[in-house]
Amino acid sequence: MDALDLLLNRVSVTRLCEPAPSAAQLDMMFRAGLRAPDHGQLRPWRFLTIEGDARHRLGELFASALQLRQPDASDEALQKARNMPLRAPLLIVVIASVKTHPKVPQSEQLLAAGCAAHGLLLAAHAQGLGAVWRTGEFSYDQHVLQGLGLTEQDHLLGFIYLGTPEGRVRTAPVLEPEAFVAAWGNQ
16 A cells, blocks of 8 residues: 555544454554654553453453442443443554653653554554544543553553454545644744
């Protein structure tokens, strides 16, 4: 796939089914993510893969987090939380692992980890895989963060859901740069 075509046409794919990415496809995705801009070469990112029965365990972690936040949560809401990780055959947890550094602030490290996640998404699309980056309340829930083994220096940036696109993949909307770009200082 041509690089510009990839950049102009990548879209989030929310309807995902088996098969999950192969080991070789995942390796390529992680290699692409590791090429993210990285001031100070701190490599402020790490990833967890969740597949198979581990998706059910993540669903139980989501349900227990919901129950802690909302003791009166309905059975329907708890079941919805349990089913969230089952929407794709593989999930990647994107973690910004922030380090103390005199010249590289936390904000830059968070951006670098976000760029690594974007690299994963681009590599997935380039290989014909479907992917979507999801956040939501469980990305910020302390019970979930602890259950995933995150430390105080870690920030969960979201979950990348991966699989084979189910059905037709939508076309990327065309956005005009003029709506987002202005010259400065030329008045």
